Amino acid sequence: GAGVSQTPSNKVTEKGKYVELRCDPISGHTALYWYRQSLGQGPEFLIYFQGTGAADDSGLPNDRFFAVRPEGSVSTLKIQRTERGDSAVYLCASSSNGGRGETQYFGPGTRLLVL
């Protein structure tokens, strides 16, 4: 596609529920990143995919968070047993092949609100 897209744009859920957030990267980009942006903060890294594999998941806060990219394109971030502290904007980015100086192209994010 022309840019990185994310769905849904907004998600409201109740504490304890399961949510899935989807990211569709730029076509042909092998590198995909998830970040979380809390109110008044800069984005914080969650996980990096190179192709289908999670090359670095050191930013995932706990085992309630999981992400997949089964075919090397679309990725889904999954959050189990959501907590109010999970409320944030979840940003996805992609880049050509993960090179250090590459531009990371960001999507518009999914705003998650846990009530």
Next chain:
Amino acid sequence: AQTVTQSQPEMSVQEAETVTLSCTYDTSESDYYLFWYKQPPSRQMILVIRQEAYKQQNATENRFSVNFQKAAKSFSLKISDSQLGDAAMYFCAYRTLYSGAGSYQLTFGKGTKLSVIP
């Protein structure tokens, strides 16, 4: 671990004037990349400018330029001829050149909210 500090939570500038946004960072590495990203209310982060640490020449992109002071670990963004469309959050970010866990990420500061006054 690297840290990025933006000490100006908010800044304002008159339209057509020049403004400078500050960024400092902490690292023990000698080679790295630095970035400025713009985030308008649409939430989509847009790359403004990039600087490679091993290049002494300051990067420029049209009305945007940086003042990169490697020894001082300072990376400020200058916006000339400010336009209404420049109003946004601006984030400074660092990326290491080295490998290992946590090395693929951009490390961001907390951002500076820029307002442009007509």
